[in-house]
Amino acid sequence: MSNGVNGVNHDMKELHMDGHVNGNGRSDDEGQRIKMKRKMSSPMLPAFMVSAPGKVIVCGEHAVAAIAASISLRSYLLVTTLSKSKRTATLQFPDIDLEHTWDIDALPWDAFSHPSKKKHYYDLVTALDPDLQKAIQPHLAVVSVDKPDAERKVHQNAAASFLYLFLSLGSKKSAGCLYTLRSTIPLGAGVGSSASVSVCLAAAMLLQIRALSGPHPDQPCDEAQVQLERINRWAFVGEMAIHGNPSGVDNTVATQGKAVVYQRPDYDKPPTVRTLWNFPELPLLLVDSKTPKSTAAQVAKVADLRATDEDLLDDCILPAIDMITNKTEALINQKDFNSKEFESLQRIGKLMTMNHGLLMSLGVSHPRLERVRELVDHEEIGWTKLTGAGGGGCSISLIRPDAPAEKLAELGRMLEREGFQQFKTTLGGDGVGVLWPAVLKNGLEDQDEEGGMEIDLDKFLEAPGNDGVEKLVGVQGGGGEREGWKFWRVEVGGTVSGPGSGR
Numbered sequence: 001m002s003n004g005v006n007g008v009n010h011d012m013k014e015l016h017m018d019g020h021v022n023g024n025g026r027s028d029d030e031g032q033r034i035k036m037k038r039k040m041s042s043p044m045l046p047a048f049m050v051s052a053p054g055k056v057i058v059c060g061e062h063a064v065a066a067i068a069a070s071i072s073l074r075s076y077l078l079v080t081t082l083s084k085s086k087r088t089a090t091l092q093f094p095d096i097d098l099e100h101t102w103d104i105d106a107l108p109w110d111a112f113s114h115p116s117k118k119k120h121y122y123d124l125v126t127a128l129d130p131d132l133q134k135a136i137q138p139h140l141a142v143v144s145v146d147k148p149d150a151e152r153k154v155h156q157n158a159a160a161s162f163l164y165l166f167l168s169l170g171s172k173k174s175a176g177c178l179y180t181l182r183s184t185i186p187l188g189a190g191v192g193s194s195a196s197v198s199v200c201l202a203a204a205m206l207l208q209i210r211a212l213s214g215p216h217p218d219q220p221c222d223e224a225q226v227q228l229e230r231i232n233r234w235a236f237v238g239e240m241a242i243h244g245n246p247s248g249v250d251n252t253v254a255t256q257g258k259a260v261v262y263q264r265p266d267y268d269k270p271p272t273v274r275t276l277w278n279f280p281e282l283p284l285l286l287v288d289s290k291t292p293k294s295t296a297a298q299v300a301k302v303a304d305l306r307a308t309d310e311d312l313l314d315d316c317i318l319p320a321i322d323m324i325t326n327k328t329e330a331l332i333n334q335k336d337f338n339s340k341e342f343e344s345l346q347r348i349g350k351l352m353t354m355n356h357g358l359l360m361s362l363g364v365s366h367p368r369l370e371r372v373r374e375l376v377d378h379e380e381i382g383w384t385k386l387t388g389a390g391g392g393g394c395s396i397s398l399i400r401p402d403a404p405a406e407k408l409a410e411l412g413r414m415l416e417r418e419g420f421q422q423f424k425t426t427l428g429g430d431g432v433g434v435l436w437p438a439v440l441k442n443g444l445e446d447q448d449e450e451g452g453m454e455i456d457l458d459k460f461l462e463a464p465g466n467d468g469v470e471k472l473v474g475v476q477g478g479g480g481e482r483e484g485w486k487f488w489r490v491e492v493g494g495t496v497s498g499p500g501s502g503r
C-alpha cells in the first residue's frame, strides 16, 4: 500500500544544491554546508524542457475502485531564462491563445514570503491559502480582459496555476523567464490536460530552484521516488488553483506515469491511491466525442438512480464494476500476461466491454459514445468503453494486435467524417520527463557537431499540430525512446506517496 499523505519523507529537506538528495540523513555541519552552497550565485540556466502525460480511466468509473493510466499524449513546456536585465515572466500558451507577461518586481512577493505564509519546496501544501489567492487576484484579473468570458476563464485558470507556483517556489530574485507550452492532449475532455500542465509547471520551477536531483538513468529507486513525490505535491497545488478541489489522481498519474488503482468509498473525500508500476504499455485508440461533459452532472445522475434503485446499484452494478477493476489488476499481474499477444489483450478487452455495458446501464453513456463503440465493433478491430464520467467526453478502444491497417484507416475516415477526433496513443508510459538542456538528437537538419539540435522557440511554436510537436520534441521520436529525454523511473514494487495518495 502507499504511504499516507502524512507519511512525509523527511529526507526531502536534505538536498545538495547541485541537486543531489541524500536520503540517509545528514549532520548539522552538512546542513550548514548546504545553506552556504545555496548562497552561491548560479550561472544562467540553459533553456530546458519538461513534459508530462495525460491520463485516461481504464476501468471503474462511478464505482469504488478504479484504474487510471497515463497516455502517450503529453504537454511540453520549454523554459527559457532571460538576460539579467529583463525582469519579466511570460506565459506563452498558444494552444489556448494565451500570452501574458508580468513584471516580476510587481508581483506580491511580500505576501508569499511572509514567515507565516512561506512554503518551502519540501513542504506539503494541501490547501490554497485564501490570503495568497487574494494577493494574486489583481495579477490574474488583468489576464485576457478583452476575451469572451469562457476563454478568459481558461486563461485565468492557467495563469492562476502558474502564478501560485511561481510565487510559492520562486523569490523576488527569480530570473526573468519565458514559459512556452504546447500540448497534444485534448483540453477539457477529461483526459487530464490541466494536471499535465500543472506537473510541467511544478517540475520546471523545482528544477529552476535546483530542488530536484536527476533524473539520471542510474538513479536509485528511492531517490527517484522522492523527486516524483516532490513534483506531485506541487502539481497538486497547481491543480487546486485550476480546479479548486481536485482528487489528486490526475496529477499523480501525470507525474508518475504508468497507472494507479484508486479507491473512492466516499466521493466527498479524497481517494486512496496505489501505483501499478508494472502496468503494461497497451495500444489505445482515444476518441474525443467532441460532446462536452460534466463530471458533476454524471455523478449526480448516478446519485439520483440510487434514490430509486439503491439495491440494484449498491448490491449489483457497482460491485460488478469493482470486480472488473480487481480482475483487470489481477490479469496484468499474471506471469503469462503479454501485452503484445492477442489472448492477453482480448481478456482485458472483454473486461472493458463488460465495464462499458454496466456504465451504460447507469445511464452515463451518450449516443455519440455509443456510435464510436458501434463503429469499432463493426470493424471488429478492438474493444471499446467510455472513459471518465461519461455523458460525453472520450471513449477508449483497445486495438487488436492483428487489426488490419486498411480497417483501421477506414475507421479513421468514418470517425473524421462524423466529427470525432481520434488519437492513436499508448497506455502506461512514462510520467514527467526532462530534456536538459533543450537539445535533441533528431537525425534531422540543423545539428551541431555532436549531432544535437537546440530546440528553436519559433519552430516549437510553429510545429504543425500534434504530429509536428511530437516530431520536433516528442519523448518518442518516431518509435523508440528518443535520446535526450530522461525520466525518474521506479521499479516494480515501489510506491510514491503524495497528494491523492493514501489519504
Ligand SMILES: Nc1ncnc2c1ncn2[C@@H]1O[C@H](COP(=O)(O)OP(=O)(O)O)[C@@H](O)[C@H]1O
Binding pocket: 093, 095, 096, 153, 154, 155, 156, 157, 158, 159, 181, 182, 183, 186, 187, 188, 189, 190, 191, 192, 193, 194, 195, 197, 242
Ligand atoms: N494546452 C494547454 N495550454 C494551456 N493551458 C492548458 C492546456 N491544456 C489545459 N490547460 C489548462 O487546464 C485547464 C483545463 O482543465 P479541464 O477543463 O479540467 O480539462 P481536463 O479535464 O483536460 O484537465 C484549462 O482551463 C487551462 O487552464
Ligand SMILES: C[C@@](O)(CCOP(=O)(O)O)CC(=O)O
Binding pocket: 057, 060, 061, 062, 063, 066, 189, 190, 191, 247, 264, 295, 299, 387, 388, 389, 390
Ligand atoms: C465519476 C468518476 O468515476 C470519473 C471521473 O472522471 P473524469 O475525471 O471526469 O474523467 C469520478 C472519479 O473516479 O474520480
